[in-house]
Amino acid sequence: MSAPLGKDLLGLEHLSAEQITLILDTADPLREISERAIKKVPTLRGATVLNLFYEPSTRTRTSFEFAEKRMSADTVNIATAASSVTKGETLVDTAKNLEAMKIDMVVIRHPSSGAARFLAERIESNVINAGDGMHEHPTQGLLDLLTLRRKFGTLKGKRVCIVGDVLHSRVARSNIWGLTKLGADVAVCGPRTLLPAAIAEFGVTVFDRVEAAIEWADALNVLRLQLERMTGGYIPSLREYNRVFGVTRERLDRSPRDLVIMHPGPMNRGVEIDSDVADGPHSVILEQVTNGVAVRMAVLYLLAGHAPALAEAAKGGDRS
Amino acid sequence: MPAAPTVVLNARALERTVARMADEIVERADGTEQLVLVGIQRRGVQIADRVAKVIADREGAQVPRGALDITLYRDDLQTVGPRPIIGKTDIPWAIDGKTVVIVDDVLYTGRTVRAALDELADFGRPARIMLAVVVDRGGRELPIHADVVGRVVDVPKGGRVDVFVSELDGRDEVTLVIAGEEG
Numbered sequence: 001m002s003a004p005l006g007k008d009l010l011g012l013e014h015l016s017a018e019q020i021t022l023i024l025d026t027a028d029p030l031r032e033i034s035e036r037a038i039k040k041v042p043t044l045r046g047a048t049v050l051n052l053f054y055e056p057s058t059r060t061r062t063s064f065e066f067a068e069k070r071m072s073a074d075t076v077n078i079a080t081a082a083s084s085v086t087k088g089e090t091l092v093d094t095a096k097n098l099e100a101m102k103i104d105m106v107v108i109r110h111p112s113s114g115a116a117r118f119l120a121e122r123i124e125s126n127v128i129n130a131g132d133g134m135h136e137h138p139t140q141g142l143l144d145l146l147t148l149r150r151k152f153g154t155l156k157g158k159r160v161c162i163v164g165d166v167l168h169s170r171v172a173r174s175n176i177w178g179l180t181k182l183g184a185d186v187a188v189c190g191p192r193t194l195l196p197a198a199i200a201e202f203g204v205t206v207f208d209r210v211e212a213a214i215e216w217a218d219a220l221n222v223l224r225l226q227l228e229r230m231t232g233g234y235i236p237s238l239r240e241y242n243r244v245f246g247v248t249r250e251r252l253d254r255s256p257r258d259l260v261i262m263h264p265g266p267m268n269r270g271v272e273i274d275s276d277v278a279d280g281p282h283s284v285i286l287e288q289v290t291n292g293v294a295v296r297m298a299v300l301y302l303l304a305g306h307a308p309a310l311a312e313a314a315k316g317g318d319r320s
Numbered sequence: 321m322p323a324a325p326t327v328v329l330n331a332r333a334l335e336r337t338v339a340r341m342a343d344e345i346v347e348r349a350d351g352t353e354q355l356v357l358v359g360i361q362r363r364g365v366q367i368a369d370r371v372a373k374v375i376a377d378r379e380g381a382q383v384p385r386g387a388l389d390i391t392l393y394r395d396d397l398q399t400v401g402p403r404p405i406i407g408k409t410d411i412p413w414a415i416d417g418k419t420v421v422i423v424d425d426v427l428y429t430g431r432t433v434r435a436a437l438d439e440l441a442d443f444g445r446p447a448r449i450m451l452a453v454v455v456d457r458g459g460r461e462l463p464i465h466a467d468v469v470g471r472v473v474d475v476p477k478g479g480r481v482d483v484f485v486s487e488l489d490g491r492d493e494v495t496l497v498i499a500g501e502e503g
Binding site for chain 1: 405409
């Protein structure tokens with residue numbers, strides 16, 4: 001009863017290169033479904049997916065919901081403000097309630113690192129991490145990998161620099177794990193206050209100057225600068241951040257090659273990235289969004305192979 | 321007790337069979353004007369390519385081709401264990417009002433064809449859908465029949481027919497294995 005991915009997708013740290021490649025290989029042909037007049041395949045008919053969001057999210061939640069609907073799953077969305085509840089208790093409670101409602105999969109976004117694992121260990125349903133605290137955001141990492149792989153053909157030996165607030169970024173962590181496993185050379189670049197103290201342990205190169213990163217890299221993954229970082233004392237001002245670390249046309253023009261530009265969104269135009277770069281010919285930011293739906297369809301498809309309840313239902317078993 | 325495979329069609333015979341299938345397809349479709357070939361992943365795609373080549377040679381017409389991967393439409397997905405690898409589906413033109421010929425290597429239970437019919441319906445409404453297979457080995461589990469058949473092969477219980485194409489397998493051949501040899 002072992003699916004290639006196991007029961008849950010919690011992060012990329014513990015996946016093998018083969019498992020990551022399987023997800024990307026599955027996602028690639030699934031892109032085509034979103035191009036059809038009827039954007040739907042019957043694969044997950046009868047499966048119920050719960051989107052459980054303890055943090056605000058438009059892009060990720062919508063992307064998951066499209067993925068679920070295009071695979072014919074039934075979806076329910078629950079958006080909860082985390083502030084009003086005690087995390088641990090609520091999650092346990094939620095888990096019990098979920099089981100009672102006979103759902104098959106849970107997509108969870110939560111402000112606490114480790115929340116997805118906590119849930120996965122307590123329910124039988126498949127759990128997909130849609131971002132947990134500063135830990136991981138595996139489907140974002142996967143869609144970044146797919147976008148780069150489609151662009152370059154392979155990730156082996158490609159130089160990818162993650163620019164910005166690496167410290168608070170689960171996107172950065174998932175990217176570093178995934179890129180490293182698939183053989184890319186990874187670097188980070190940002191103010192020292194926004195890089196983890198133990199960044200060297202990730203085995204990545206560190207650039208203090210974005211000019212140096214641009215000279216080195218084949219692709220930049222520009223992270224969103226969370227505006228509350230300024231009041232937190234991590235950076236002096238947004239203007240200064242843009243002046244020192246902003247990815248601008250002038251800086252890119254000095255590079256010997258055309259860099260692929262990625263951004264997980266939502267963008268602060270004029271802060272971490274300038275508009276003419278974001279909308280420029282080498283930006284793959286909208287492709288990332290398209291690939292996001294395909295990657296999430298692939299994860300749903302692969303994890304559903306591990307759903308004992310679904311297997312029973314298909315055999316005509318009674319689930320009541 | 322695995323037996324050695326018997327050759328049902330060698331490369332030359334397979335070529336002749338495919339050529340005859342191509343003629344029959346054009347005949348049944350009343351020409352090539354509305355004709356569209358859709359190969360089922362995997363080996364149906366290569367067979368469809370060859371059929372198209374024969375039609376191009378004899379009729380001077382380039383027949384549109386597409387590929388269909390039916391994995392996501394299978395009726396046994398929940399029970400097959402690890403998820404099957406998904407191949408490429410590519411139907412780059414409208415099929416509404418066309419005569420679509422589904423091309424596959426072996427027709428057995430009919431479940432693959434059922435899935436292909438469902439998937440095609442998501443792309444449009446052809447005027448007519450036909451089925452062309454290199455081998456009909458019997459054993460249908462659904463009310464499905466082929467319009468164009470390369471060869472009918474009587475396969476005893478536990479036996480297997482394999483179509484090999486050089487693009488994927490390095491050789492053109494159709495073989496029959498009598499006893500249940502795994503593979």
